[in-house]
Each structure stands twice: as C-alpha cells, then as structure tokens.
Amino acid sequence: xxxxxxxxxxxxxxxxxxxxxxxxxxxxxxxxxxxxxxxxxxxxxxxxxxxxxxxxxxxxxxxxxxxxxxxxxxxxxxxxxxxxxxxxxxxxxxxxxxxxxxxxxxxxxxxxxxxxxxxxxxxxxxxxxxxxxxxxxxxxxxxxxxxxxxxxxxxxxxxx
Amino acid sequence: xxxxxxxxxxxxxxxxxxxxxxxxxxxxxxxxxxxxxxxxxxxxxxxxxxxxxxxxxxxxxxxxxxxxxxxxxxxxxxxxxxxxxxxxxxxxxxxxxxxxxx
Amino acid sequence: xxxxxxxxxxxxxxxxxxxxxxxxxxxxxxxxxxxxxxxxxxxxxxxxxxxxxxxxxxxxxxxxxxxxxxxxxxxxxxxxxxxxxxxxxxxxxxxxxxxxxxxxxxxxxxxxxxxxxxxxxxxxxxxxxxxxxxxxxxxxxxxxxxxxxxxxxxxxxxxxxxxxxxxxxxxxxxxxxxxxxxxxxxxxxxxxxxxxxxxxxxxxxxxxxxxxxxxxxxxxxxxxxxxxxxxxxxxxxxxxxxxxxxxxxxxxxxxxxxxxxxxxxxxxxxxxxxxxxxxxxxxxxxxxxxxxxxxxxxxxxxxxxxxxxxxxxxxxxxxxxxxxxxxxxxxxxxxxxxxxxxxxxxxxxxxxxxxxxxxxxxxxxxxxxxxxxxxxxxxxxxxxxxxxxxxxxxxxxxxxxxxxxxxxxxxxxxxxxxxxxxxxxxxxxxxxxxxxxxxxxxxxxxxxxxxxxxxxxxxxxxxxxxxxxxxxxxxxxxxxxxxxxxxxxxxxx
Numbered sequence: 062x063x064x065x066x067x068x069x070x071x072x073x074x075x076x077x078x079x080x081x082x083x084x085x086x087x088x089x090x091x092x093x094x095x096x097x098x099x100x101x102x103x104x105x106x107x108x109x110x111x112x113x114x115x116x117x118x119x120x121x122x123x124x125x126x127x128x129x130x131x132x133x134x135x136x137x138x139x140x141x142x143x144x145x146x147x148x149x150x151x152x153x154x155x156x157x158x159x160x161x162x163x164x165x166x167x168x169x170x171x172x173x174x175x176x177x178x179x180x181x182x183x184x185x186x187x188x189x190x191x192x193x194x195x196x197x198x199x200x201x202x203x204x205x206x207x208x209x210x211x212x213x214x215x216x217x218x219x220x221x
Numbered sequence: 222x223x224x225x226x227x228x229x230x231x232x233x234x235x236x237x238x239x240x241x242x243x244x245x246x247x248x249x250x251x252x253x254x255x256x257x258x259x260x261x262x263x264x265x266x267x268x269x270x271x272x273x274x275x276x277x278x279x280x281x282x283x284x285x286x287x288x289x290x291x292x293x294x295x296x297x298x299x300x301x302x303x304x305x306x307x308x309x310x311x312x313x314x315x316x317x318x319x320x321x322x323x
Numbered sequence: 324x325x326x327x328x329x330x331x332x333x334x335x336x337x338x339x340x341x342x343x344x345x346x347x348x349x350x351x352x353x354x355x356x357x358x359x360x361x362x363x364x365x366x367x368x369x370x371x372x373x374x375x376x377x378x379x380x381x382x383x384x385x386x387x388x389x390x391x392x393x394x395x396x397x398x399x400x401x402x403x404x405x406x407x408x409x410x411x412x413x414x415x416x417x418x419x420x421x422x423x424x425x426x427x428x429x430x431x432x433x434x435x436x437x438x439x440x441x442x443x444x445x446x447x448x449x450x451x452x453x454x455x456x457x458x459x460x461x462x463x464x465x466x467x468x469x470x471x472x473x474x475x476x477x478x479x480x481x482x483x484x485x486x487x488x489x490x491x492x493x494x495x496x497x498x499x500x501x502x503x504x505x506x507x508x509x510x511x512x513x514x515x516x517x518x519x520x521x522x523x524x525x526x527x528x529x530x531x532x533x534x535x536x537x538x539x540x541x542x543x544x545x546x547x548x549x550x551x552x553x554x555x556x557x558x559x560x561x562x563x564x565x566x567x568x569x570x571x572x573x574x575x576x577x578x579x580x581x582x583x584x585x586x587x588x589x590x591x592x593x594x595x596x597x598x599x600x601x602x603x604x605x606x607x608x609x610x611x612x613x614x615x616x617x618x619x620x621x622x623x624x625x626x627x628x629x630x631x632x633x634x635x636x637x638x639x640x641x642x643x644x645x646x647x648x649x650x651x652x653x654x655x656x657x658x659x660x661x662x663x664x665x666x667x668x669x670x671x672x673x674x675x676x677x678x679x680x681x682x683x684x685x686x687x688x689x690x691x692x693x694x695x696x697x698x699x700x701x702x703x704x705x706x707x708x709x710x711x712x713x714x715x716x717x718x719x720x721x722x723x724x725x726x727x728x729x730x731x732x733x734x735x736x737x738x739x740x741x742x743x744x745x746x747x748x749x750x751x752x753x754x755x756x757x758x759x760x761x762x763x764x765x766x767x768x769x770x771x772x773x774x775x776x777x778x779x780x781x782x783x784x785x786x787x788x789x790x791x792x793x794x795x796x797x798x799x800x801x802x803x804x805x806x807x808x809x810x811x812x813x814x815x816x
Binding site for chain 1: 224225227228229231232234235236238239240242243246247248249251252255256258259261262265266269270272273275276277278279280281282283284285286287289290291292293294295296297298300301302303304305307312313314
C-alpha cells in the first residue's frame, strides 16, 4: 500500500510538472513518465491489460503524437504564460488538495454501495462477450479519428 | 466502499482538478492538450479504482481500455487541429485565437 | 435488426474513401444519401411495427455465440431515430450541392455517416458507458466537421468546442464511475433497480450534478453555452443544421432525459433545477439573439433558447409536459435544420452572413425565402405550424402543473422569438433588393429540395399535429412518464 501511495504521489507530481514546465518537450516526457507510473499502478491493482494499454498507448503512442506536433510547430517566439497564473494556480491547487483530503475523509464509508458478486469469466470473455457494443463503439471512434485526421490534413486547393 | 477507494478517489480528483486548472490558465495550445491528457489520467484512475474496489476489475479494465482508445482518437484530432491552427497563425498562443466572440 | 442503425452507416463510411478514389462526386453522393434514406424509411415504416408490442430489446448472437450487443428500441429512441434520419437525410441532400467547393466529398460523407452512427448508437444504447462511447464517436466526428473548411474561424471554433467538450466528458465519466461504484452495474434497468434499493441520496445528488454539468454543456444550456455561438455558424451549413438540429439534442437533451427520467428518477428538486435551467436558457439566449447581425449566430442563439424550452417542458415531469418537450424537440430539429440549410443557401449565393448587407433576397430566391419563412414562423410558434402546437403543449402543461410564472415567461420569450425572427426575415429577404444581389440566383436543385422537404414537414406536422402526437410523441412520452412514476419518491428528498 505504501508503494502504491508513493506511485500515486509520483503520478500527480509528474502530471503537474507536465502542465507547469515551460519547455514543451520536457512537458511531453513528464506526461509520459506519469503514464508509466499510472500503468504500474494499474498492474499492482491486478489490472495487467489496462496497465499494458496505458503504457503502450498513452505513454507510447500519445507521447509520440505530442512530440510530432511539437516538432511541427516549432516557432521562433515562445508563448509566454501569464505570470499571475504561475503564482496563483499552485496555491489554488494546494488549497484544493487540502479540501480534497478533508472531503474524502468525511466521505469515508458514507458512499453506499451494493455488495457485488464475483466476476464471471476471463478478461477476454468480459470484453468480447460482455461489452461487445463498446467494441463497436471503439471501431466507430477510431474511424472518426482516422477520417478527422484525413480531413484536416487534406490538400487544400480551394475552400469557402 | 472500501477505504482504499477513497484514497484513489483523492488522487483522481487531484489529477482532474490539476487538468482543469491547466485548461483554465495555460495559453499554449499544446499545454492545453497536455492538461486534457492529465484529466484523462484522472478519469481512468477513477474508473479502474472503482472496479478494483468492487472486485469488478475485469469490467473496469474493459472500460478503461475503451476510454483510452477514445482518448487516442481525440488527441489525434486535436493535434491535427493544432497543427492546422499553427499553419494559419504561426502561433500557439490561445490569445491569438480570439477572433470569435463566444 | 436494430443494429443496422449503427452498423450500416459505419460500414458505408468505411468504404467511402475507397469509393472516393474511383468517383469523386457521384458515387459518394449516391451512397451516403441512399444510406440515410434507407435509415429514414426503416425507422419511419418498420420502427412503429417493431415497437407495437412494447420495447424491443435486441440481443445479438455473433457466429453462434451470444454476445452482449444489447440495443433497445422504445418509443423515445424511435422518435430520436426518426428525427436523426429526417434531418440527417435533408442535410445530406443539401450537401450534394453545398459541399462541392469544399472538396474531399467522400471524406466529408464518411465523417458525416460516422456522426450519424454515433448518434444512432447513443439513442439505442441501454448501458451508461455505451451512451458515453457513442457520444464521443459523434463528438470526434463533429470536431472535424466543424473545422472542415480549414479556415481560421472554423479551426478556432472547433478547437474551443473540443476543449469544452472534453471537460464535459470528464464530468460525465466521473458520474458514471460513481454510479458504477454504488450499484456495481452500468445497465439502465439494473442501475435503476439498484438505486431504489440503496438509500443513496447525497451521493446521487453529486452524480446528478456531474451529469447535469456534462450533458448541460453538450446541450448548450446557459451558462454552459459559450461554445455554440462560435461553433455552429463557422461550420458548413449542413453541419450547422445537424449540430443544432440533432447533436445538441441527442448528446445533451436525450442523454440527460434518459438518465434522469428512466434511471435516476425525476425528483421534485431535480425537476425544479431543470425547469430553471430551461427557463434561463430560454430567456437569456433570446435576448442575446436579438442583437446579432450574423444570420447564423442569431440562429445559434435561438437554438440555445429553444433547447431551454425543451428542457423546461421535460423538466415539468408531468406526462403533458414531457410530451410537449419531446414534440418541441422534434419540431425544433426540423425547423432549425431547415433554417440553417436556408442560411447556407443564402451564404452561398451572396457570400455573406451579415444581415445588414442583405436585403430583398425574396425577389431573387423565392423558394429559399418561403422555406426560411416557414422555418422561422415554426420556431416562433405561429399557428398552424408545428412549433405552435409544441409550445402550446408546454405552456398548458406549465399552467396545469401549477407554474403560472414559468408559463408567462415562456409566452413572453415566444414573443421575443417571434420578434427577432421577423427581424431576420425583414432584413434578409423582404424590403428593397440590395443592388449587390441583383444577379443572385436561386439555390441549386438539391439544396432547395432539402429545404422544401423540411418545410413541407413543418407545415404537414402542424396541420396533422394530433396524429403526429398520438403516433410518435405519445409512445415516447409514455416511456419517460412511466419512468417518472416508478422512481419518484424512492429516495425522497
């Protein structure tokens, strides 16, 4: 449990770093590291499939997409973030953490839940037989993404 | 719900809030997207830990995997938008995207 | 074979890029429109027979093994399917001519069909997470479609739309996770019965609030509306028609209504919140519409306002209120779809959306002017058009349920609506013909055909409103009203 908590703290730290760091490349790598940590957290929760997906897809594929975009949009002038934001937001975040902790402590045991029975079947069966419609949805969303990228990168000869 | 669920909920909420703060405050378009990625992590952590707490880890994994696939499509589309915006305005600053009034 | 509603558009979308390589215009046009026409006929004709004996639950078997492809078709879903097919078909017809100068028609139709598939999947799903998936399917397709023209405005609008949508999705999934945590399942019926066992009061309030935040953003209710007035005008006209006419209603109002009325249960508190949200949207957006010079922006604000009307009606919770809200949802889909299409005709002919630059277009574009007038009067609620009856139902329901103040607000807002629509008509179509437009021609064939189709429907439904209500609206309202009765008082607060 201690290791898990440490991993969770690391996850939050690297995620916040990813948002806060000035250099875009370091941001992307920080995001990848936090994805890696999340994947390990998933593994330790007996969720190997989710862990593998998180590491290979989010830490892998999405990071590559980010780095590709960063490379394609290298401009001479950097975007200057607001100074006020840089001061105020960490304070707001810490305040939120305090409120969060208090709320969670207060909610301990208060969320009613039905006892659930053991899960039937293997992961494959649950995914392919139990949540088949989700798979149709996945195909649809992949199609949407593919067509979106094709549409947005098409050769523009003339448009409205 | 088991007590560990609340622990995970704490971190998930922190992640989502950090991401929302990032969406509100950051100006660089790519940073805004990183903030969205962080929100996604928070939500997938929430989903999986809920399944874990209810001993329904297999269903939760199926949900998280689907969620990640959706996220990939979303990120691909968004980055395509960003690259196109960059080609138009030569800038990644969201303040340069203030033509429309909302 | 209810699954066709989701799978057929996807398959056609999948083969469209290949078809597009062979034939750049004719085959994609043909394929896409044929698909939508088929869906329309199937929903309108076979749909009613299917649900004649109660809701149909289709559980498919795949290669001999039972898989969980559970899709449910009841009155409410059928009403949405018909609306989606109608407006989807009309906008697609319109696209045959309108999208010519955008290029990449096959790609456009592919995205369009994926969006339709997503919306169909959403209304047929029986599972909270499936609703979310198909919501995202339609959303991702819509981001690309809004930005399709690749101009600065479109890209900006699409990006902001995307950002707000992602925030909305986060809240929706968070609520789903909480419900999953409490009940251990995601299926509508299972969750509904589980919630009745649990005494989940406060946590359910939080989940409801998250759903309201998320779906309210998708439906563009005030104060979550900021993305719509930029996104809908910038999109190509047929996409604006589908976004305003369908997407905000399917991803926003349908999802919210289904979950609140059939799964959570409509408590008095929730009813009040919905009614207030609806009324605020109705009034605020109507005022904001008044000052608009851009034709499509005015229509966009009007959409926000009318969706407020729908939510107000459904929020009452009485069978009459629900029926009125659903009828108005349907009518607005037709009429607003029509108006965005005619605005596209005007934009293509004159090159502008600025109302002050137009004038007297009725002389050069009589059909467009006439259909636009019908659409405007329908939304403004002028008898005997369809909009009049749905608004009347809602107002009567408000009075009957003991909310006279809301009824007065609704009537006043209708007057406002009529005013700004007449303004738009006068500025764009009537009055003296601005010499700039002296050589403007009527819109091309398919564009006019699409608008005439929708206009005829507005008139027809207005005249035949009783049979429309009994055949289409009543079954839908019954499904929801049953849900209200079953739930109310189960977790009293």
